[in-house]
Amino acid sequence: MTDWRIPLSDLDYGEEERAAVERVLRSKWLSMGPEVAAFESEFAETQGLRHAVAVANGTAALHLSLAVAGVGAGDEVVQPALNFVAAANMTVALGAVPVFADIVGLEEPTISAGEVARLIGPRTKAVVAMHYGGNLARVAEIRRLCDERGLVMIEDACHAVGAPARGVKAGGFGELAAFSFFSNKNLAIGEGGMVATSSDDFAKRLRLLRSHGMTSLSWDRHSGHASSYDVVAHGYNYRLDDLHAALGRAQLAKLPANNQKRRELLRAYRSGLRLSDGWLMPFADHIESSSGHLMALLAPNADARNRLAGRLREAGIQTSMHYPCIADFEAFASSRTSAIPITREFAKRAITLPMFATMAFEQVREAAEAVNAQATEL
Numbered sequence: 620m621t622d623w624r625i626p627l628s629d630l631d632y633g634e635e636e637r638a639a640v641e642r643v644l645r646s647k648w649l650s651m652g653p654e655v656a657a658f659e660s661e662f663a664e665t666q667g668l669r670h671a672v673a674v675a676n677g678t679a680a681l682h683l684s685l686a687v688a689g690v691g692a693g694d695e696v697v698q699p700a701l702n703f704v705a706a707a708n709m710t711v712a713l714g715a716v717p718v719f720a721d722i723v724g725l726e727e728p729t730i731s732a733g734e735v736a737r738l739i740g741p742r743t744k745a746v747v748a749m750h751y752g753g754n755l756a757r758v759a760e761i762r763r764l765c766d767e768r769g770l771v772m773i774e775d776a777c778h779a780v781g782a783p784a785r786g787v788k789a790g791g792f793g794e795l796a797a798f799s800f801f802s803n804k805n806l807a808i809g810e811g812g813m814v815a816t817s818s819d820d821f822a823k824r825l826r827l828l829r830s831h832g833m834t835s836l837s838w839d840r841h842s843g844h845a846s847s848y849d850v851v852a853h854g855y856n857y858r859l860d861d862l863h864a865a866l867g868r869a870q871l872a873k874l875p876a877n878n879q880k881r882r883e884l885l886r887a888y889r890s891g892l893r894l895s896d897g898w899l900m901p902f903a904d905h906i907e908s909s910s911g912h913l914m915a916l917l918a919p920n921a922d923a924r925n926r927l928a929g930r931l932r933e934a935g936i937q938t939s940m941h942y943p944c945i946a947d948f949e950a951f952a953s954s955r956t957s958a959i960p961i962t963r964e965f966a967k968r969a970i971t972l973p974m975f976a977t978m979a980f981e982q983v984r985e986a987a988e989a990v991n992a993q994a995t996e997l
């Protein structure tokens with residue numbers, strides 16, 4: 620593992636997580652059981668969600684969301700091309716077609732409701748809104764559009780757990796929402812995810828599909844609540860296990876303070892960066908409602924972005940890109956894509972700087988100064 624002076628992301632792990640794992644080891648029940656049930660109810664309660672169904676990862680959460688939304692062969696799902704590839708891949712896995720809609724703008728890189736409206740057709744079943752960097756998409760506009768056109772709204776909330784600090788939180792706008800708890804997310808457990816839903820029927824269906832379509836779990840049989848089962852749907856094994864759920868409960872308790880720290884770090888970046896013409900910090904005026912998942916920056920052009928990435932690498936500062944345009948990946952080369960010029964421009968110019976809850980303000984200053992050195996010499 621490369622020893623970065625400042626890594627892109629890092630864990631906030633300590634005694635709470637150690638105690639959580641030890642509790643599960645002592646219980647001698649490792650797979651889905653009481654820790655998963657407790658994590659689900661604590662997650663639903665703290666995030667203001669009606670149902671929370673824990674799953675193996677965020678991609679499984681998206682797959683099940685699309686499946687219970689009724690997405691099947693030949694259907695279309697309108698979604699952003701500026702996203703991690705999981706939602707698009709899971710759309711294709713169900714035999715459906717991702718239809719990519721452009722983003723609102725370079726400073727608001729979430730799906731444009733106007734573009735979504737233009738792309739809705741007779742086969743459209745659902746719309747995926749992704750909360751880029753932990754900043755809510757235009758949820759009210761997308762909600763209204765989906766209601767008018769009879770479509771299911773799915774939030775890809777993998778960046779946005781706990782956002783905003785006050786008010787309706789990510790996951791509370793769509794009929795369905797997918798969260799990821801991968802190691803680099805705001806709530807990190809290694810591999811894990813959650814589906815939130817406002818629908819009792821969807822919740823039932825999600826629980827069935829998560830575990831082979833079986834009507835009872837090993838835990839139910841172990842604890843004497845069931846002795847047999849039927850299989851009533853063709854499901855998957857997308858279960859979370861109790862070890863990861865216990866880590867999730869420890870991380871959930873830290874989430875409000877950690878997201879608050881991330882917002883303070885974003886403010887420190889904002890005041891530390893001296894950006895000349897052509898440099899942009901998306902969502903810079905909306906830090907108070909963000910989960911602070913990413914510190915994204917746009918360079919004036921691709922060349923400046925690539926030179927900045929090289930300069931920071933030499934200084935031991937890790938960077939990334941969120942994201943390459945999905946429509947330009949080889950596996951999506953044959954996908955039907957309308958013009959998405961803002962997405963392509965964003966993907967060429969975007970760079971992501973270090974951001975994690977245990978980051979020191981001194982590290983922000985160091986990263987910001989390395990950017991300033993280039994941003995002011997152009």
Ligand SMILES: *Cc1c(COP(=O)(O)O)cnc(C)c1O
Pocket residue numbers: 676677678679702703705706749775777778798799800801810811812
């Ligand atoms: C991380 C992520 C996913 C996938 O989640 P996994 O838990 O890695 O499967 C999907 N969408 C977005 C926006 C993500 O950031």
